[in-house]
């Protein structure tokens with residue numbers, strides 16, 4: 001009997017990682033290994049080597065990251081170790097053990113000064129430290145393993161962990177009105193959609209190395225996003241537009257971070273989905289849970 005292909009999901013207790021845990025049920029033709037901080041620190045080069053030596057891994061999807069964008073301005077060493085250095089260790093280990101490496105990056109590698117969707121090859125110029133560390137991770141992945149697939153995504157939400165949709169739903173329940181930033185534009189990504197897209201790439205078994213963008217289809221502000229959440233949950237809470245200057249944060253955010261999705265759609269025949277349809281799926285799961 002032939003061996004099942006093994007997929008390692010690092011950072012498996014995060015939003016995207018938990019989507020893979022959910023997907024593993026309908027993908028029983030693969031064997032999944034789920035690790036997180038407590039079982040496999042991606043910052044520990046020796047531990048990675050040992051883990052890959054002991055387990056024959058065909059594909060590694062790195063969902064582990066330091067994602068606290070504002071805290072990263074202070075916890076610089078930790079953010080750099082997880083998002084930049086560890087990605088290099090993983091990429092190198094994958095190359096050594098002949099494992100396909102899929103790494104997740106971010107729209108925050110761009111400075112937001114564009115006025116049309118960012119293509120993967122556009123000039124990067126992060127405006128905050130988190131973005132710098134994620135860009136460092138991309139460069140390390142390519143340097144250590146030129147077969148790496150890097151997928152940049154944006155505004156990730158799901159029924160798991162902490163994210164904008166869950167925060168808005170909580171605030172809308174507790175408050176009569178809220179202010180939401182209307183001068184930053186992007187497109188949300190429903191994490192289960194991204195996990196499905198990555199499974200599609202793995203299923204195709206056609207690993208075309210390079211940098212790709214993936215998000216849901218859209219061109220909206222955080223305010224538009226909040227308004228749609230309010231409409232879908234039928235709240236009485238009033239959502240008011242505010243500008244970035246009225247909501248200062250330790251880390252700057254790009255004013256525009258819409259990603260051009262054509263490359264991933266073409267190379268892997270992936271159909272990207274409309275942002276508000278995916279939002280509906282998430283909200284109905286949250287309401288019924």
Ligand SMILES: NC(=O)c1ccc[n+]([C@@H]2O[C@H](COP(=O)([O-])OP(=O)(O)OC[C@H]3O[C@@H](n4cnc5c(N)ncnc54)[C@H](OP(=O)(O)O)[C@@H]3O)[C@@H](O)[C@H]2O)c1
Nearest residue numbers: 011013014015016037041042064065067104106153155156
């Ligand atoms: N969330 C977004 O809006 C967004 C936007 C653009 C791109 N992305 C990228 O998308 C990917 C997935 O994001 P996500 O929202 O799923 O992130 P997440 O929920 O924060 O999950 C990241 C996971 O990695 C774990 N982790 C942290 N340090 C680790 C280490 N040294 N070794 C092993 N695991 C470690 C975290 O554990 P702890 O929680 O215990 O630290 C967490 O479980 C990341 O690469 C992120 O940069 C996210």
